[in-house]
Amino acid sequence: MSDPDSVAVVGGGIVGSAAAYHLAREGVGTTLFDRRDEGRATDAGAGIVAPATSSRTGSDPWFSFAVEAADHYPDLVAALEADGVADHGYASADLLSVAVDPDEVGAFETAKRRTERRAEEYGTPAPGTFEEIPIDRARELFPPLSGAERAMVYRDQARVDGRAFAAALREAGEEHGLAVERADVTGIETERVDADGATVSGVVVDGNDREFEAVVVAGGAWSGAFADALGVEIPVEPQRGQIVHLAVEADTEDWPIVSPFRHKYLVSWPNGRVAVGATREDDVGFAPRATLAGLHDVYGEALRVAEGLRDAEPVETRVGLRPVSRDGLPVLGRAPDVDGAYLATGHGPTGLTLGPYSGKVVADLVRGIEPETDRSAFDPTRFR
Template sequence: MEDTFDTIVIGGGIVGASTAYHLASTGVDTVLIDRNDDGRATSAGAGILSPATSSRTADDDWFAFATDAVAYYPTLQERLERDGASETSYRRQGAIAVAIDDDELEPYADARARIRDRDLDYIEEIDPADAVNRFPALEEPRRAFYNPTAGRVDGRAFAESLLEAGRTHGLTTIDGEVENLQMSSDGVSGVETAGGTHIDAGNIVIAGGAWSPAFGAQLDVEIPVEPQRGQVAHLTLPETDTSAWPIVGGFRHHYIVPWPDGRIVLGATRESEVGFDPTLTAQGVNEVLTEGLRVAPGLTDATLEELRVGLRPVSADGLPILGAVPNVDGAYVATGHGATGLMLGPYSGKIISDAITGTSAAIPPSLSVTRLE
């Protein structure tokens, strides 16, 4: 059996879903093939959209890209709603960065200095008591600042909205596994699935998250991405309206994300050298709960509703890997977003789509696949 499309997208996480949506919405005949791996990062992440309060904010290249990515979210949400997508989960929530203990005061001061250097005057230092007033479960911090532009998104919901909207433009989605790429003399020509189906296409996008390096050998390019495990806890505060509570970030690389109806997400571990093992561990869950309750002891009596785990695709230099594969016509890569995949993923998908259709400027060299040569 053979089918023919203009473009094949491999991977149905938020990056692949965004790439497929943007291609389909511009008239490109697109198929997305997804095997829905256990531990996909999109399904576990809390989705904080706040470059200025991220632990990655010291990296200028990352910060510039992340700022553009977050600024694109409202535009994309409007497009998805016009295309009939159901609730995307995206919302501007605001975020507080807090220094609770002495060891956090120095990184807090460093963050404030970067904010001043970048003239981000919409981010203001707030009184510790005001921080508690905004997030009642919070331990009163030593110092705190507030970013009113920060948002949050549920990765599962947003990825599904992208696919739902894409289908209104003719996007085809297939549950399955790509076993091999089909190669021509100078580029890609399609894929072969594990079920023996051959699908022809002039363009292929590798957006398989941490699993993307599996296709590197066929493309004659190293894709230096490793899985990093992140464990996350979902709590509920019965009969508590948390819809207006801000996101909270401490300075030990953990976070607290409130949602409506009393749901609170605590995360996340950053575990390297675990392979493709999406296992919840006693140590990881203890870390997430201990750190969350240190920052917000008012959550002590919350109900533990769910635990999630995801395998983030972390690149060797910590930056996304985007764009056309050198010397292989029609091959593209979109991976390596690490712990900020939900922040960067939708915009990355747009950039890859634009590269395929020739409607955008070149991908920044610091993010391009060509930096791997």
């Protein structure tokens, strides 16, 4: 398919908003259907954009794609600002990796060696942008830090407010003709073209048939609802993440992201706000609610890592349902047997890192442009 006249994008999170923005920017008639589900992962995530520090070592394709995704952000931000959208929620930030307790030192040393290997093999993080530092220096960068064993600082990383960034993409897209509707897409209409395949003819929106030449399914954890219509397995399940936001009486704008070694993080934002998260809860279904156990886990880790936050005021709890695929990798590409159907989901806990770039990749595919990036590990056909 080459530059279809009409495209429906299902899902207004960061992936769907990015796909819709890029399509509209290229002059493609695009409608974004945003049901605004409670618990959408984009709205809850803390937004660490730092693939070079990720512990995900089992997938070189994921890491390569994540590096490209992080590099895509500055260009996309520049484009948004050129479109007149300045409130996008993206900013550069340093990242502080800390081994707080002695039992984390082994993981710290493994991460340090991994960083050095990645710098040598991939050129990221760039030489000179990371180093081990004394704990006293780490506390100067992040004053609430507890006593700790080891610390590394990674410069030139980034943080993004997913809710703000997705809104910025939609706002800029509307400047290019994007139509945004708050509506529920309940089905995808197809027409059989031969014994082996079909083509998209439209979508069902709030019970009404709407004609479209192509559809992008970017429904996050809810994407599996379209598996039968497309004749393809979409093994994506919700993983619940609970995040708390704290108010502190300090100038937090330049505080670094803090990443310890027990699957939690602290992300500081301007105006005295620190986000702490997140739980990773599987087999919870579509239940975007906070729990006593989850909050206990998050608050306990906040005090373990940053005892200086003990007087912080809890001001908000966010709960997101991350779309986690069966193999932990994104589901990104053409539906195998339906011409004009595309999938962009399954990003799990790294949706805010990968999402905008994934949206661009799938927008290119819709327009008949084969992206230069290697996405073979993410192809939906791997589940056949």
